[in-house]
Amino acid sequence: MPQRLTITLVGPRSAGKSTLIAALPDCFAQGAHGYPSALRLTLQPIGRGEFEGGYPAASKYELLESFVSPYERLRETVESGGEPTPPETLQEYFFRLNAEASQDLSDATRLLEIVDVGGGLAAPEEGQPQSASVASRVQFATKLLASDAIVFVLPLVRLEECRWVGSMSRLIERLALAPDRKAKRFVVAWSFYERLFVNLGPAAFTYACDPLVAAHVLRRALAQAPWLDALRELEREGASLRFCVFSSYGFVKTFQNPNLDPLQSGERRFSRVNGPGRPSLTEFWRPFLAADPIVNAALGLDSAFCFSYERLAAPQGLVAE
Ligand SMILES: Nc1nc2c(ncn2[C@@H]2O[C@H](COP(=O)(O)OP(=O)(O)OP(=O)(O)O)[C@@H](O)[C@H]2O)c(=O)[nH]1
Ligand SMILES: [Mg+2]
Structure with missing residues (x-):
């Protein structure tokens, strides 16, 4: 039976966690990640039953014609503009990840539970009343300590203007010091x-595809977030710690400019609406590196865009592999 892993996504409100989870299968299907194509990475959403029991049996609800899985519901919500994840309950989504066996992996199928935690629960903003109940916070802490890997999702914005930095840095510090933490990958x-x-x-995509540009962006982001240094303690204890960049919106297919439609209010992806119904995003949409943090967390493999502290510190951000 394939190995089962729990990966928890933690970050402030509106960091893009739910959008990342919704973009994952498209990112794999379009090969829009930093891994070699020879790895033949695939990812399919599965039901909770398959994750828990290891067999693809449908639950009694899944037999109903009108059944919409929680994951389909998430995709629909994200496609119509997104909504904050309620801080009261952890959202759990399940996937089958497969990689063609490589030198580094003997058995490369994993069943993944990806846990989406509302930012209001994990990293509440200063001055805001804590909206999550004690029971929700205990459930979150329990899940975090029992996770096999933790992905911190942080927005590439000016951090000094963010009111969640205090709670996020305290969470990271407590996690780094927690003796009963299971996770080995961060x-x-x-x-x-x-x-x-x-x-x-149209030159945007060419620059985005250069790992040296990503390394430069990461160095600047880390200089703004000295509180992430608390994670070095995890490295000293033998855990793996990687930094990466990604965009769930990505770049427009063929045209290669960022996928932000200037004619829509707020930030929306380019889409075409054919009559009534949902906008069709797939014609233009190519996510960028959304799969990399998840594959790293699940399999421990580095893409060209996964950096350690050591690799970022090396001249030009590159050291021999
Ligand atoms: N420009 C841009 N906007 C994005 C991207 N990913 C998400 N967004 C937008 O950012 C906002 C927040 O995204 P969510 O995925 O809901 O953020 P979240 O981390 O799940 O937030 P909470 O559920 O409140 O914790 C939404 O309006 C998204 O449409 C991206 O790659 N680029
Ligand atoms: Mg969310």
């Missing part, structure tokens, strides 16, 4: 990467 994934390239037009 990834800090910085979101909204496409925004940095909005003035570059």
Whole structure:
């Protein structure tokens, strides 16, 4: 039976955690990640029953014609603009991840539970009343300590203006010191990467695809977040710690500019609406590196865009593999 892993996503409100989870299968299907194509990475959403029992049996609800799985519901919500994840309950989604066996892996199928934690629960903003109950917070702490890997999702914004930095840094510090923590892999994934390239037009994607550019962006982001240094304690204890960038919106297929439609209010992806119904995003949409933090957390494999502290400190951000 394939190995089962729990990966918990933690970050402030509006960091892009739910959008990342919704974008995952498209990112794998389009090969829009930093891993070699020879790895043949695939990811399919599965039901809770398959994750828990290891067999693809449908639950009694899944037999109903009108059944919409929690994951389909998440995708629908995200496609119509997204909503904050309620801080009262952890959202759990299940996937089958497969990689063609490589030198580093003997058995490369994993069943994943990806846990989405509302930012209001994990990293409440200063001055805001804590909206989550004690029971929810205990449930969150229990899940976090029992996770096999933790992905911190942080937005590439000016951190000095963010009111969640205090609670996020305290959480990281407590986690680094927790003796009963199970996780051996930690990834800090910085979101909204496409925004940095909005003035570059069709050259945007070329720059985004350069790992040296990503390393430069990561060094600058880390200089703004000295509190992440608490994670070095995890490295000293033998855990793996990686930094990466990603964009769930990504870049427009063929045209290669950032996928932000200037004609829509707020930030929306380019889409075409054919008559009534949901906008169709797939015609233009190519997410960027959304799979990398999850594959690193699940399999421990580094893509060209997964950096350790050591690799970021090396001249040019690159050391021999
Ligand atoms: N420009 C841009 N916007 C994005 C991207 N990913 C998500 N967003 C937008 O950012 C906002 C927040 O995204 P969510 O995925 O809901 O954030 P979250 O981390 O789940 O937030 P909570 O559930 O409140 O903790 C939404 O309006 C998204 O549409 C991205 O890659 N680029
Ligand atoms: Mg959310």
